[in-house]
Amino acid sequence: MDSKTVRQHAFDVGFDLCGIVSAERLGEEAERFAAWLADGFHGEMSYLTDRPERRSDPSQHLKDAKSVIVLGLNYFQKDARETPPGHGRVSKYARGRDYHKVIERRSRELIRRLDTEVGTEASVEFKWFVDFGPILERAFAQRAGLGYVGRNSMLINRTYGSWIFLSEIITNQVLESDDPKAVKHGTCGTCTRCIEACPTGAIVGDRTIDSRRCISYLTIERPTEIPQELAEKMGDRIFGCDICQDVCPHNDKRARVTRHKELLAESGVGEFLNAKTVLSMQSREEFLKLTAGTPLTRPKLEGLQRNAKIVMENETAGRRIVIPDFEKKR
Numbered sequence: 001m002d003s004k005t006v007r008q009h010a011f012d013v014g015f016d017l018c019g020i021v022s023a024e025r026l027g028e029e030a031e032r033f034a035a036w037l038a039d040g041f042h043g044e045m046s047y048l049t050d051r052p053e054r055r056s057d058p059s060q061h062l063k064d065a066k067s068v069i070v071l072g073l074n075y076f077q078k079d080a081r082e083t084p085p086g087h088g089r090v091s092k093y094a095r096g097r098d099y100h101k102v103i104e105r106r107s108r109e110l111i112r113r114l115d116t117e118v119g120t121e122a123s124v125e126f127k128w129f130v131d132f133g134p135i136l137e138r139a140f141a142q143r144a145g146l147g148y149v150g151r152n153s154m155l156i157n158r159t160y161g162s163w164i165f166l167s168e169i170i171t172n173q174v175l176e177s178d179d180p181k182a183v184k185h186g187t188c189g190t191c192t193r194c195i196e197a198c199p200t201g202a203i204v205g206d207r208t209i210d211s212r213r214c215i216s217y218l219t220i221e222r223p224t225e226i227p228q229e230l231a232e233k234m235g236d237r238i239f240g241c242d243i244c245q246d247v248c249p250h251n252d253k254r255a256r257v258t259r260h261k262e263l264l265a266e267s268g269v270g271e272f273l274n275a276k277t278v279l280s281m282q283s284r285e286e287f288l289k290l291t292a293g294t295p296l297t298r299p300k301l302e303g304l305q306r307n308a309k310i311v312m313e314n315e316t317a318g319r320r321i322v323i324p325d326f327e328k329k330r
């Protein structure tokens with residue numbers, strides 16, 4: 001089995017991007033991650049501190065790891081309109097069906113095809129991950145030539161911008177690696193748009209996000225109350241935040257609407273949630289009726305209601321997020 005065959009199967013099962021890299025342990029990126037943890041930027045995501053060395057070393061997941069196949073799925077969709085009164089805005093990645101499931105189906109089918117390709121004699125192993133798996137996926141994606149990591153810490157690809165879900169398959173097969181320098185994905189250059197536009201000042205350095213201030217973390221991962229100072233800066237964001245991607249000039253030019261219908265707003269909760277409806281929910285059953293099969297189950301009913309309350313308070317107080325008009329600023 002060669003890299004060309006792997007790539008062909010990856011595209012055939014529906015992935016938009018496929019890059020291959022040797023399973024060498026990450027060096028500099030692992031140090032950056034350790035420093036990020038040491039600074040406490042992971043907030044209450046304590047699972048990230050559990051054996052962090054696993055995230056940079058594929059052999060901790062597959063003993064005889066030789067290659068990492070990095071896969072990408074475009075999820076971009078347009079924002080249809082302004083947020084209607086009494087509603088909160090949902091991040092683009094979460095509007096449709098749960099991407100873990102969408103990726104899982106494709107990954108399993110890809111592995112099935114690769115297994116068939118190598119036949120029964122070879123003792124070939126594959127292990128797949130999507131973002132809940134403990135691996136520094138953006139760093140491996142960059143090494144596999146799928147893009148570069150921008151100041152907003154997102155992987156930016158020359159075809160899709162940063163609207164990409166990443167997943168990985170680790171294998172004990174030796175595959176020819178892609179050359180990260182072969183394709184030019186651009187650079188941030190002197191741009192600082194994402195840093196200027198972030199409503200909470202969560203981008204505290206080049207590629208460094210203080211999760212404790214990031215609206216995505218606050219609305220999805222944080223299990224406890226959101227500090228008032230930050231809640232007031234959340235505006236209408238009820239689940240996640242796309243601002244540092246929306247303002248990125250690479251996304252201006254490159255974003256294209258996903259071809260994967262299950263990721264579109266009409267397949268899931270949609271672009272907005274009615275805050276009053278969320279606040280009126282009394283039971284887990286009601287909550288699951290709205291969110292089952294979508295990423296919105298993550299903060300549980302209590303978390304989503306906490307967010308809805310903040311959205312209503314911000315609306316009543318006239319607190320909106322104002323995004324700089326960078327075109328005018330030029």
Ligand code: SF4
Binds near residue numbers: 245
């Ligand atoms: S997701 Fe929103 S809050 Fe988080 S870093 Fe980006 S712009 Fe800032």
Ligand code: SF4
Binds near residue numbers: 153191195247248249
């Ligand atoms: S907005 Fe500018 S600085 Fe931020 S990631 Fe995009 S190009 Fe880089």
